[in-house]
Amino acid sequence: MENEYILEMRNITKEFPGVKALDNVNFKVRKGEIHCLVGENGAGKSTLMKVLSGVWKYGTYTGDIVYEGEVQKFHSIADSEAKGIAIIYQELALFPELPIYENIYFGHEIMSAGQVNWNETIVKAKEMLQKVRLNVDPSMPVKRLNTGNQQLVEIAKALSKNCKLIIFDEPTSSLNEDDSKNLLDIMRELKEQGITCIMISHKLREVTAIADTITVLRDGSTICSLDAKTDDISESNIIRNMVGRSIDDVYPKREKHDFGEVMFEIKNLTVEDPKTGREILKNVSLNVRKGEIVGLQGLMGAGRTECALTVFGNPYGYKIKSGEVIMNGKSKMFKSPKEAIKSGLAYVSEDRKGNGLVLIQDIRYNTTLANLKAIASGLSIDSNKEIVIANKYKDEINIKAPSIEQKVNNLSGGNQQKVQIAKWLFTQPKVLILDEPTRGIDVGAKLEIYTLMNKMVEEGMCIIMISSELPEVLGMSDRLYVMSEGQITGELDASEATEEKVMKMAINSD
Amino acid sequence: METKKKSFGSEVAELLKNNVKSYMMYFALVIIMLVFQIWSGGKFFKASNITNLFNQAAYVGVLAIGMTLILILKHIDLSVGYVAGFTGALAAILMQRDGVNEWLAILIVLVVGLVIGLYQGLTVTRLGVPAFVVTLAGMFIFRGLLSRTLAESGTVVVSQKGFLALCNGFIPDIPNKLGIHMVTMIVGVLGVIIVILSQIKNRKNKQKYQFEVVSTPIFVIGMILVSAVILAICWVLATYRGIPWSAVIVGVILLIYTFMLSKTKLGRYIYGIGGNDQAAELSGVNVKQVTLFAFCSMSVLAAVAGILYTSRLSSATPTAGNGFELDAIASSYIGGTAVSGGVGKVTNAIIGTFVIMALTNGMNLMMVDISYQYIVKGLIFIIAVAFDVRTRNK
Numbered sequence: 001m002e003n004e005y006i007l008e009m010r011n012i013t014k015e016f017p018g019v020k021a022l023d024n025v026n027f028k029v030r031k032g033e034i035h036c037l038v039g040e041n042g043a044g045k046s047t048l049m050k051v052l053s054g055v056w057k058y059g060t061y062t063g064d065i066v067y068e069g070e071v072q073k074f075h076s077i078a079d080s081e082a083k084g085i086a087i088i089y090q091e092l093a094l095f096p097e098l099p100i101y102e103n104i105y106f107g108h109e110i111m112s113a114g115q116v117n118w119n120e121t122i123v124k125a126k127e128m129l130q131k132v133r134l135n136v137d138p139s140m141p142v143k144r145l146n147t148g149n150q151q152l153v154e155i156a157k158a159l160s161k162n163c164k165l166i167i168f169d170e171p172t173s174s175l176n177e178d179d180s181k182n183l184l185d186i187m188r189e190l191k192e193q194g195i196t197c198i199m200i201s202h203k204l205r206e207v208t209a210i211a212d213t214i215t216v217l218r219d220g221s222t223i224c225s226l227d228a229k230t231d232d233i234s235e236s237n238i239i240r241n242m243v244g245r246s247i248d249d250v251y252p253k254r255e256k257h258d259f260g261e262v263m264f265e266i267k268n269l270t271v272e273d274p275k276t277g278r279e280i281l282k283n284v285s286l287n288v289r290k291g292e293i294v295g296l297q298g299l300m301g302a303g304r305t306e307c308a309l310t311v312f313g314n315p316y317g318y319k320i321k322s323g324e325v326i327m328n329g330k331s332k333m334f335k336s337p338k339e340a341i342k343s344g345l346a347y348v349s350e351d352r353k354g355n356g357l358v359l360i361q362d363i364r365y366n367t368t369l370a371n372l373k374a375i376a377s378g379l380s381i382d383s384n385k386e387i388v389i390a391n392k393y394k395d396e397i398n399i400k401a402p403s404i405e406q407k408v409n410n411l412s413g414g415n416q417q418k419v420q421i422a423k424w425l426f427t428q429p430k431v432l433i434l435d436e437p438t439r440g441i442d443v444g445a446k447l448e449i450y451t452l453m454n455k456m457v458e459e460g461m462c463i464i465m466i467s468s469e470l471p472e473v474l475g476m477s478d479r480l481y482v483m484s485e486g487q488i489t490g491e492l493d494a495s496e497a498t499e500e501k502v503m504k505m506a507i508n509s510d
Numbered sequence: 511m512e513t514k515k516k517s518f519g520s521e522v523a524e525l526l527k528n529n530v531k532s533y534m535m536y537f538a539l540v541i542i543m544l545v546f547q548i549w550s551g552g553k554f555f556k557a558s559n560i561t562n563l564f565n566q567a568a569y570v571g572v573l574a575i576g577m578t579l580i581l582i583l584k585h586i587d588l589s590v591g592y593v594a595g596f597t598g599a600l601a602a603i604l605m606q607r608d609g610v611n612e613w614l615a616i617l618i619v620l621v622v623g624l625v626i627g628l629y630q631g632l633t634v635t636r637l638g639v640p641a642f643v644v645t646l647a648g649m650f651i652f653r654g655l656l657s658r659t660l661a662e663s664g665t666v667v668v669s670q671k672g673f674l675a676l677c678n679g680f681i682p683d684i685p686n687k688l689g690i691h692m693v694t695m696i697v698g699v700l701g702v703i704i705v706i707l708s709q710i711k712n713r714k715n716k717q718k719y720q721f722e723v724v725s726t727p728i729f730v731i732g733m734i735l736v737s738a739v740i741l742a743i744c745w746v747l748a749t750y751r752g753i754p755w756s757a758v759i760v761g762v763i764l765l766i767y768t769f770m771l772s773k774t775k776l777g778r779y780i781y782g783i784g785g786n787d788q789a790a791e792l793s794g795v796n797v798k799q800v801t802l803f804a805f806c807s808m809s810v811l812a813a814v815a816g817i818l819y820t821s822r823l824s825s826a827t828p829t830a831g832n833g834f835e836l837d838a839i840a841s842s843y844i845g846g847t848a849v850s851g852g853v854g855k856v857t858n859a860i861i862g863t864f865v866i867m868a869l870t871n872g873m874n875l876m877m878v879d880i881s882y883q884y885i886v887k888g889l890i891f892i893i894a895v896a897f898d899v900r901t902r903n904k
Contacts, residue, residue: 315788315791337791337793337794338795338796340794342794349789349792354788355786355789355791355792356789356792357786357789358781358786358789358852359786360852361785365782369778369782369789370794372778373775376774379773381773381775383773384715391719403721423793
């Protein structure tokens, strides 16, 4: 008898240093269905799919992947592809300069007599394009297609490999309305052809419209699997399952006190990314008062980091279409991070390795980098003064390292984050933007950072905390804003905020 | 206390293990020199040859200093050879044909270098053209300008005394009956005292902050070694005609750049950009401005090298500067500048220059054909960089 399930992932556990990303996850997919996987950022969806596709190879996780009735031991993406599993990522993996047909058959070229048979390739590519209803010349370079059509090329590529299971990782996140609708139609057609689809998505409206089954993950565990025919798949029920967690007492309380005047304000900021021509911020307004921690919640890609970077001197050259920034009572759009720092704004990056720290340098170097003038006497840097300062911050913030001459590269995530914070505290900021301050660090270090944040606001600073983690935002903020698709979709006082309310705003569902 | 105490032997072994990369360079230099010394039957370490080596190393060393900054920033400058050739020729023409005073000519040429640096630096930072392309184009352009400058006259012989002294002359001496160059020995002794005092101060400072320092015997042995090398070099030079002006010029430039890289904001920013340009930018560093500075400094130093080379040959020739960029880049890499950027020291680049120039000098001494010279230099270069890459990945 044929098995009803094409895929069963049994008791999958995957650990990273200090974090259990997946904890005994069970995930079953029926043959020929559209199965949606939902959950907050960090719930483990992407990790689960990486385990399935062989990115995290056999042996780095525990548990079994049973696919088409057999236990699979994938060691690479090539292994899973050979079995007919394809994954289509948010960031497309196409070669923009190459023609469509070459992209479709890249890596499994059609050969005859030891040569690539381009004519045959073009004919076959056309067939594949028809299957995804894309009527374009296959010899066109991929870069001339819009994002939606590029995604269709990716699907055509998966079809050309005779894939039986296609995983879509947030396929509609960068698509407009029409392209999204088209993509969902294509998925339905694939289903009719007997191809199984797994879709990871934050857009619950799409999920409820298309899914046969919905599995909810939370904190690395399977919470429930809902059948579209028999179970309640209303958005509110899904959200309840996505959040539904009690806030533990991990958030240190601070003395309640009155807030001072507004220290920093963004008014009607609208910004376009010149690379894509997309508006990444739409009419964003927010403010923060002296002594206040303001949370900025939202899902990945909501535009929070872009918002922070735009006001912090706009180093990536976004196009500011309108809006203003008011700091120290003056309206000022900073032209470089240097100007922003001078005025007392600081930004702790979400990507400490990418653009936060100089990893090959030591703690001392990184601590003082943003404020060297404070330790310069005349032309030269006073290294004695520097050592004193670096040691002071190391002790105060409790950076665990043998000495300040330790290369930042060799520190744990939590300690790297503390070095970042030390660097910005040394610039004596009035307004501190913390972007995902506790991402990828262990519980102990998290608590230390929360305590530090409380101390900072008590001393009169104000903090904007960008975070995807709901409990963190709710536990730490005095007030919070929620962002979705470049817009502020809500502002809540800490006393009235609940996880469900915030998640509704973040998903922008009504 | 007990746990901290290490035996002398194990400490030496550990030091060697941990610093194999930085010691390797000195080790290679000593080996190369000894090989040539033996092979040539003692000609290599003759005072006249060592003086020669200093003068030859001068122009490449100046280029290697500038190149180190460029390479730390993950850029490259291929144009330096012809920029040196062109500016050297320009200096000669200005003095010989136009009768410009030699010091004014030098000043003009340095300004020309600055302008070249501005052009290349702005093209890299403002137009976003990769440095490889900009300076490759520069190779064409300045090669053309070099030929143009000397098109009417051919090789120009330079006769200005002050100008010629730059890469042929020696520092003055006080008369004495010992038959050696007294000032050179005095400089040597002063140098040793300064080095020892600064090292002691440095060590005390480190101890004050409880950083790890080497044990006292090792420290003393190290100091003795360094002092011996300085005194030996000075002695050799003193038995000939003393310290050459070229060494003084390179020494001053080296001091300025060492100070700049290790002690100033600008130096910090250069390492920061090389290590992570985005983090540097977000820390308030003006990445474009710092990069522009590095290109300007490079081209001005190329002009200095051009002046030294013209002085050395007492003439400007249409082939001047040919291949200097290769020697300069190789020197800097042999001196431990990281291929991935962010790491490098100008003092080590000078050691790298001595490795390259000792090879050139020694092989010339042995009349090795130029074809083999290139092959040997290339092999040493690739071995040095491969070694660096392997040890850095650990």
